[in-house]
Amino acid sequence: MLCFERGASAPPHGVRVLLLLMLWISFAGGLLAATRASAASSEWLTVEMLQVGSDSVASTVVPRPAPASPAPLTLATPLPKPKAYAIHLHGGLFSPIDVNAPSPTLGLRLARRLGSHLQGGLLVDWALERKNLEQPVNSLPGLQPHLILARAEGHLVPAMLFVQVNLTEKRYLVPYAGIAAGYEWLFLKASDYRTDEAASATFANWAWQGWGGIGLRLDPGLRVDFELSYNGGSLQRDVLDSSGRPMQEAVSVNGVGAKVGLDILF
Amino acid sequence: MRSYPAPARSIRLVAMLALWASLAVGVPAARAQQTPDYWSIQLDAGLFSPIEASGASPSLGVRYCKHFGSHMQGGVLAGWTFKRTTVEAPADGLQSSDAQVELARADARLVPLMAFMQVDFTDRAWLVPFAGIGAGYEWLALGAEDHRTGLKTEARYCNVAWQTYAGVGLRLTNKVRLNNELFYIGGSMQRKVMDSSGRVWREAINANGVGLRVGLDMIFE
Numbered sequence: 001m002l003c004f005e006r007g008a009s010a011p012p013h014g015v016r017v018l019l020l021l022m023l024w025i026s027f028a029g030g031l032l033a034a035t036r037a038s039a040a041s042s043e044w045l046t047v048e049m050l051q052v053g054s055d056s057v058a059s060t061v062v063p064r065p066a067p068a069s070p071a072p073l074t075l076a077t078p079l080p081k082p083k084a085y086a087i088h089l090h091g092g093l094f095s096p097i098d099v100n101a102p103s104p105t106l107g108l109r110l111a112r113r114l115g116s117h118l119q120g121g122l123l124v125d126w127a128l129e130r131k132n133l134e135q136p137v138n139s140l141p142g143l144q145p146h147l148i149l150a151r152a153e154g155h156l157v158p159a160m161l162f163v164q165v166n167l168t169e170k171r172y173l174v175p176y177a178g179i180a181a182g183y184e185w186l187f188l189k190a191s192d193y194r195t196d197e198a199a200s201a202t203f204a205n206w207a208w209q210g211w212g213g214i215g216l217r218l219d220p221g222l223r224v225d226f227e228l229s230y231n232g233g234s235l236q237r238d239v240l241d242s243s244g245r246p247m248q249e250a251v252s253v254n255g256v257g258a259k260v261g262l263d264i265l266f
Numbered sequence: 267m268r269s270y271p272a273p274a275r276s277i278r279l280v281a282m283l284a285l286w287a288s289l290a291v292g293v294p295a296a297r298a299q300q301t302p303d304y305w306s307i308q309l310d311a312g313l314f315s316p317i318e319a320s321g322a323s324p325s326l327g328v329r330y331c332k333h334f335g336s337h338m339q340g341g342v343l344a345g346w347t348f349k350r351t352t353v354e355a356p357a358d359g360l361q362s363s364d365a366q367v368e369l370a371r372a373d374a375r376l377v378p379l380m381a382f383m384q385v386d387f388t389d390r391a392w393l394v395p396f397a398g399i400g401a402g403y404e405w406l407a408l409g410a411e412d413h414r415t416g417l418k419t420e421a422r423y424c425n426v427a428w429q430t431y432a433g434v435g436l437r438l439t440n441k442v443r444l445n446n447e448l449f450y451i452g453g454s455m456q457r458k459v460m461d462s463s464g465r466v467w468r469e470a471i472n473a474n475g476v477g478l479r480v481g482l483d484m485i486f487e
Contacts, residue, residue, distance in 0.1 A: 104428075143374050143471050147467055148467070216387065219336065222335065222385075224397075
């Protein structure tokens with residue numbers, strides 16, 4: 001999992017990644033600007049489509065009185081404002097390719113609608129990987145206690161900007177895909193309780209994510225999403241060797257994940 | 267394990283879970299401000315089988331929640347699982363050949379208390395698929411008695427834990443549903459113990475397990 005590189009060759013890689021990222025963000029920004037130019041009309045259309053295409057039958061469970069006669073729609077009566085923001089809360093498993101063990105992950109994506117099919121925003125995740133070295137305690141039948149002799153754990157935290165495309169806005173099944181780029185941190189901590197030794201390290205670098213999935217639209221403002229994701233990145237930190245020479249230590253955090261989430265418009 | 271700065275990690279974990287849970291509950295709550303105030307309670311019973319212990323154990327539980335719209339609900343769940351394990355030997359004498367003498371007994375009680383969110387995938391069909399996830403705290407109480415030596419021991423373990431469940435509900439009336447579900451509980455219960463030299467270590471029990479339960483879900487205003 002750990003690989004070591006001489007510090008002298010590292011900066012160009014970082015610069016290249018930064019340039020690529022800027023290029024990508026410029027491209028995404030341009031695309032969004034072009035999309036937003038026609039967003040207003042699309043949003044009006046979206047509202048109508050969502051109202052018509054709703055699967056919700058809240059009225060059967062929660063009856064609401066219908067107006068005696070629908071209010072006339074004039075230029076003076078504005079249409080209801082569309083829900084512009086969405087929050088996506090998800091949980092699942094993330095499995096780094098170099099570590100053959102899935103880790104639990106939680107996260108959220110806060111997005112603003114940029115058009116009828118497009119949204120962009122900020123995502124934050126948290127994945128935890130923990131390994132214990134344990135020794136069985138000879139005791140009673142049934143559940144067996146273990147003494148923890150040593151423990152290592154890693155916390156992976158990405159914070160990224162993203163764009164996501166929903167391939168339909170009115171069907172019950174909503175395929176979607178997204179891509180994100182930003183910064184990622186990995187906090188490693190290890191403790192050996194037998195020797196009272198503890199060590200910690202923080203790695204960070206630019207990283208990216210991509211995901212695709214299917215959502216089940218339960219009502220116009222609520223969707224249950226099932227998605228597969230990929231996280232790509234090589235997180236680094238600066239270290240000094242015994243002779244005082246600077247080196248860079250890197251951890252590959254490439255991996256795949258499976259998540260289930262709720263997408264809520266508000 | 268030494269009793270040094272371990273609490274900080276737990277606090278961080280709890281804080282992150284609390285933040286996530288507050289978002290998970292707060293956003294739907296804000297979203298559902300204009301909907302009528304509906305609540306529901308589920309009383310359930312079933313079997314739970316820890317992965318690291320053989321045999322299934324009876325389990326009881328309750329879920330109390332608010333409805334955020336017609337598909338989503340969130341609230342608090344609690345449960346109680348009891349597991350008894352015994353060491354037995356054939357009895358001597360003229361009794362039936364099936365008679366056993368209990369040599370030792372260990373009882374375990376697992377009590378989760380969690381915040382949860384649940385999604386119903388439809389609100390009009392007779393069969394209602396649903397799924398949910400909960401996170402919170404869990405306690406495990408162990409009690410053991412060795413009849414040969416007369417030794418009694420008790421221990422309590424606890425830690426942050428989570429559970430997820432999915433199932434199908436049969437809508438009996440507008441307000442009553444019979445839920446049948448599979449669930450998974452994940453958690454590593456811990457306690458601090460002191461060895462003979464006075465060193466403090468941490469002892470853990472893996473309480474991961476799967477179960478199934480049947481419950482009656484009742485809606486009220």
